Amino acid sequence: MSGPIVVINPNSNQVVTDGLEQALAAFHKAVEIDCVTLAEGPFGIESQYDVDQVALPLAALVKSRPDASAFVIACYSDPGLDLCRATASVPVFGIQESGVLTALARGDRFGVLAIAEASIPRHLRYLRRMGVIERLAGERALNMSVDESARGEGTFERLSEVGQELVADGADVLILGCAGMARHRAVLETRLGRPVIDPTQAAVAMAIGVVLSG
Incomplete structure (x- = not known):
């Protein structure tokens, strides 16, 4: 392996x-991982405009x-994925695509905990593009901002409530x-008694497999 997974x-x-760093801590045992912030990005990617402007x-x-030996774009809308793949000479993974593919390997029908109602139509378009819409049990929104989901005190209880609905x-x-x-992820999986996929972990796991296999 010549370089880190970025x-x-x-x-x-x-x-x-910082939350990504924490979630990926165990993966550092296998490879070097460099988590970086796109300084030019909006404070939270919550609309189609936000998705398109960061490409x-x-x-x-x-x-x-x-x-870099591989890249992971850690936003569930997979912004700029096609452009980054056309730009990079190494593999580029989007976390929505990776998360869905991992979920399909763990169960028959998957549910998605979305940030907001406005993001759901965008996600559904992507699932239709992937050809997996028939495996979707449902997608329900927390109706929180990205920042609230990352640091809000009520995030876990809201995740539990919406997860039970799914x-x-x-x-x-x-x-x-x-x-x-x-x-x-881990505490929610325990609470719900169902596998819970963190899509960034899923994408990094795929990247590690590709990198270590040469």
Whole structure:
């Protein structure tokens, strides 16, 4: 392996990046991981405008890191993924795509805990593009900001409430629909009694597999 897996938080909220560092701590035993914040990004990626505006800065950051062995774009909308893949000479993983593929390996039907109602149509378009919409049990919103999900005192209880609703919808595996929720994964899995996928962990696990296999 020649260089680190670079995990990019496309928003400018350092609290989210710190949460990614914490969620990925165990992965450092296998490879070097460098979590970075996109300084040009909005404080939270919560709209289609936010998604589209970070594509060029993301590609520029990718281009500036020729030392990387792989990249992970740590936002559930996978902003700039196609452009970054066209820019990079190494693999680039989006966390929504990786999270969904991991969920499909862990259960029959998956549910997604989204940040806000406005993000759901965007996520559904992506699932249709992936051809997996029929495996979706449901997607429900916390109706919180990215920052609130990362640091809010009531985030875990809201995740538990919405997660239980998704289980009732028929989901046997759940996906956290925002990188800012990462620190709640393990305790939420215990509370709900269902596998809970942190999509950033899923993407990094895929990247590690590719990197270590050469």
